[in-house]
Amino acid sequence: MATAGTSARRARLQSTDLLVAAIALVVALRLTAPDLLSRPAVQAWSTVFVAVCLQALPFLVLGVLLSAAIGTLVPPSFFTRVLPSRPALAVPVAGISGLALPGCECASVPVAGSLVRRGVTPAAALAFLLSAPAVNPVVLVATAVAFPGDPEMVAARFLASLLVALVMGWLWTLLGRSDWIRLPEQAPGPERGRTATFLDSMRHDLLHAGGFLVVGGLTAATLNVVVPRAWLDTVADSPVLAVLVLAGLAVVLAICSEADAFVAAGLTSFSLTARLAFLVVGPAVDVKLIALQAGTFGRRFAVRFAPVTFLVAVTTAVAVGAVLL
């Protein structure tokens, strides 16, 4: 908030002042413009925005907790012992271990960030990042419940999402450059005890990841209210367009991976392959994730990783859909 030249003391005063000013502004808005806030569109937007934030909060806390634990409690040597030293082999191990983190994508980004910080090869961390929200048991059960008439959907989702994670991990070992990833500095304070460092890193990460989550929530709520569902049905008849539109929709709607199957099941006018693309793209690339990834790994990373993941996810979904569905 303060310019770099101001003294630390000025900056301190300003940041608490800003907090007070922001609260005052909110109260003033309530008093001066109650009509604006009670319009249906504003209310629907607010409901969706708050819903995305609240729904993600428990998973974010879980992710931050795990990531702080990895960062402060687990010794770095643990990962070098567990993971194969060759990245090409570490990728599938990390991808499969995504099965063990029951949560949605908000939890996996901070965890992947702390894995890289702990010396895990980025390719393996990225494979984990992509597979954890898509292939964990909770998500697979939700998919089975949402598609009672199409049990092959579960297998297709599992296979396609795991493939995307592996392909992206291997692609990174071939083409990735370490200077694309710029991890933010950890909360300082090396001299304090383990508990204090653990708690402080949780606080820091919560603010950090939470802030980016809000960016994603803002985007998702806006598109949710602005894009009418009705026009979707007009494109469902073209097989190519249907896949692209649902893949794009998965990116902008940013629905939690534990719920997206129910939304996909509702898009009955679309082909199963198009809906599979929706389920495979959503947990791998969406506006909320892009914001979180930009925050955790840096912008240079996000602008490369997200589009490539999108392409790989769409291609894989179409290929798997052609074989299984």
Place this chain on the structure above:
Amino acid sequence: MQRLTRDLLLVLLGGVAVRVAWGEEHLAYVRPGFGPLLLVAGAVVFLLGVAGVLTAPGRDDDAAGEQQDAGPSVGGHGAGAHGHGDAGPRIGWLLLLPVAVLVVVAPPALGAYTAARQAAPPAPPAAAGSRIAPDDPGTDHVTLPLLSYWFASQEQGTLDGRIVRLVGFVTPREGGGWYVSRIRISCCAADAAAISVVVDAPRGDLPADQWVEVVGTAADPVPDPTGRFLEPVVRAVSVTRVPEPVPAYEG
């Protein structure tokens, strides 16, 4: 961002989450079973913030410590990575937004605005072959979720001779008439799907979003305003205003 601001932000966020999860407020945003999870998460965030505020005086960048010794620890990271490397990242300010929206707007459950913009038939139910339950005790009608009514009305004869009671809010229908609607959520309000049933009865002065109880019999489905699918119809015998149910969402 300084430590105190950061920790106060966490107190605010956690406090609001706990308050929302404790009462019925969260039912407007997430599915009912999610409340306890939200409560725990909110409590963790709240306590993290409180503990940070309480232990602050002992911290290295406390005001008193800084005045005596502005050297290594504070100046060190304060100059190089200002606004990023200190206690809280700048982006964290955005956490005030959900807090502010919850406190100031306190948005209600999604209603007619969302239902009117979402024209698509619902997905088939998990268990096929709908059997309609016996009448509600002591009455001559059966209360049905809108989704059950939707699918029952598509099967010939399922609703013959039955009087049904549907509860939902009023949604104006494009091309005349009105619906009784209900929103279904499977995870949170971002995945809302509306179920609407055409009511064959004058709307009178019922405003959009007014919750009503419609008692009536099944009638033949009609094409939806875009002509792509058939919408179920209920021929109303009585339409009564009722308070909003808790939770407002179905399913």
